[in-house]
Amino acid sequence: MAHTIEPAASGRAKCRGCGKPIAKDEMRFGERLPNPFADGEMTLWFHLRCAALKRPESLNETLQESATDIGDRQSLLKSIEFGLEHRRVEQINGVEKATAGRARCRSCREVISKGQWRIPLVFFEEGMFNASGFVHVACAARFFETTSILPYLEQFTEELLPEDLEEVKLTLDESN
Numbered sequence: 001m002a003h004t005i006e007p008a009a010s011g012r013a014k015c016r017g018c019g020k021p022i023a024k025d026e027m028r029f030g031e032r033l034p035n036p037f038a039d040g041e042m043t044l045w046f047h048l049r050c051a052a053l054k055r056p057e058s059l060n061e062t063l064q065e066s067a068t069d070i071g072d073r074q075s076l077l078k079s080i081e082f083g084l085e086h087r088r089v090e091q092i093n094g095v096e097k098a099t100a101g102r103a104r105c106r107s108c109r110e111v112i113s114k115g116q117w118r119i120p121l122v123f124f125e126e127g128m129f130n131a132s133g134f135v136h137v138a139c140a141a142r143f144f145e146t147t148s149i150l151p152y153l154e155q156f157t158e159e160l161l162p163e164d165l166e167e168v169k170l171t172l173d174e175s176n
């Protein structure tokens with residue numbers, strides 16, 4: 001079966017992109033994939049916004065074919081276009097302060113020290129998002145070839161205080 005865009009039948013399904021529930025009747029994206037553990041297919045549900053950021057290629061296919069009335073189609077298409085032009089941004093899974101100085105940055109290869117801002121990355125494979133390391137926020141420009149990544153940082157971070165957001169913005173501005 002093809003992917004689908006349809007209203008959520010209940011409020012129970014959680015979005016694979018952000019982990020939060022999808023409200024009943026909200027339009028959602030269902031990505032259908034072969035089930036790696038059994039015969040048949042499985043459907044992964046996403047908020048449209050989360051799908052535009054994390055699964056731009058699949059959502060694009062479906063949006064182009066779907067006549068369904070989607071209020072923010074234009075803004076979704078814009079995010080998709082951006083994601084297709086900058087292929088690594090779909091791996092962004094929020095932003096956080098490093099809790100320990102062990103992981104190395106996937107861009108500069110230096111250790112990310114405790115307290116430095118880092119971006120957790122995920123890699124989509126067989127219907128799962130798997131953790132795949134970190135990059136310094138300060139290395140964003142080189143790694144992602146853009147610093148226009150705030151929507152990704154905000155969408156996939158549980159809680160970003162205004163002062164944290166300011167720090168992240170400053171670090172992004174100085175990123176090279």
Ligand SMILES: [Zn+2]
Nearest residue numbers: 015018047050
């Ligand atoms: Zn979501």
Ligand SMILES: [Zn+2]
Nearest residue numbers: 105108136139
């Ligand atoms: Zn780095």
